[in-house]
Amino acid sequence: MVPLTWYLTLAAFMFCSGLYAALGRRNAIAVLMGIELMLNAANINLIAFWRYGVTPVENVDGQVFAIFVIAVAAAEVAVGLALIISVYRNRKTLNLDELDILKG
Amino acid sequence: MPELPIPIPPLPTLHESVFMAIALLTVVGAFLVVAARNLFHNALGLALTFFGVAGVYFVAEAEFVGVAQVLVYVGAISTLITFAIMLTRGMMYGATSPLNRQAGTAAIIAATVFVVMAGLLGSLPWPVAEEPIVDGQIVIANLGVGFVTEFVVAFLLLAVLLLVALAGAIVLAQDRK
Numbered sequence: 332m333v334p335l336t337w338y339l340t341l342a343a344f345m346f347c348s349g350l351y352a353a354l355g356r357r358n359a360i361a362v363l364m365g366i367e368l369m370l371n372a373a374n375i376n377l378i379a380f381w382r383y384g385v386t387p388v389e390n391v392d393g394q395v396f397a398i399f400v401i402a403v404a405a406a407e408v409a410v411g412l413a414l415i416i417s418v419y420r421n422r423k424t425l426n427l428d429e430l431d432i433l434k435g
Numbered sequence: 436m437p438e439l440p441i442p443i444p445p446l447p448t449l450h451e452s453v454f455m456a457i458a459l460l461t462v463v464g465a466f467l468v469v470a471a472r473n474l475f476h477n478a479l480g481l482a483l484t485f486f487g488v489a490g491v492y493f494v495a496e497a498e499f500v501g502v503a504q505v506l507v508y509v510g511a512i513s514t515l516i517t518f519a520i521m522l523t524r525g526m527m528y529g530a531t532s533p534l535n536r537q538a539g540t541a542a543i544i545a546a547t548v549f550v551v552m553a554g555l556l557g558s559l560p561w562p563v564a565e566e567p568i569v570d571g572q573i574v575i576a577n578l579g580v581g582f583v584t585e586f587v588v589a590f591l592l593l594a595v596l597l598l599v600a601l602a603g604a605i606v607l608a609q610d611r612k
Contacts (some may be wrong), residue, residue: 354541394574
């Protein structure tokens with residue numbers, strides 16, 4: 332059987348990769364990909380804790396959470412990519428360093 | 436037979452070997468997402484990671500979530516991201532660095548978070564024994580019953596959220612000229 336810490340360590344690695352991509356990349360799509368990595372890391376944790384719960388067969392709350400996260404992430408990606416395409420059409424760039432018109 | 440000075444660690448079981456292979460796949464994909472310079476290679480790495488995460492769900496015996504992961508993430512989100520990359524072509528092979536000015540700081544922050552989290556994970560008393568799942572069909576049946584009884588409000592709200600978000604995405608992305 333796989334120890335719980337293996338799942339959690341894998342999720343921690345994925346979360347930190349996503350964090351680095353979200354903070355350090357210049358392209359808006361790359362930042363969105365980093366956010367997806369972080370969401371998947373959280374999902375791995377939800378499933379792992381469901382599996383190691385007291386009664387995983389009767390109590391499926393962890394899986395329900397994971398499915399909700401997947402659905403919300405799908406909505407988030409659709410809106411995010413629509414925003415990205417809209418920004419690209421208006422500004423002809425996706426470089427986040429140049430997208431600062433809201434700066435005071 | 437003389438006692439060995441260092442005890443040989445037990446060989447990984449089949450379950451553990453499968454998990455290790457899948458985890459390696461996932462880590463390689465995640466590394467591609469953050470490290471490859473070409474945006475298209477990032478998207479391919481992301482698809483690999485999504486497949487790996489689906490494999491992790493299967494190892495954890497959450498088959499329904501694994502299938503949902505393949506359908507939603509690998510099938511829809513990877514395709515959507517690839518389309519977005521192709522629609523914003525010209526950003527793919529920039530002469531400039533793909534990283535911004537704060538990338539060094541971001542790397543330090545991410546590495547620190549990982550070290551702290553991994554250290555905490557190693558030191559905390561997690562449950563070690565998992566309950567065996569004899570019949571996986573009951574889990575999926577309980578999941579389906581949960582969606583129409585205990586979680587029905589959240590389920591319907593989720594449907595509304597998806598509808599509003601997708602309609603909003605169409606409005607945002609349409610050409611107004």
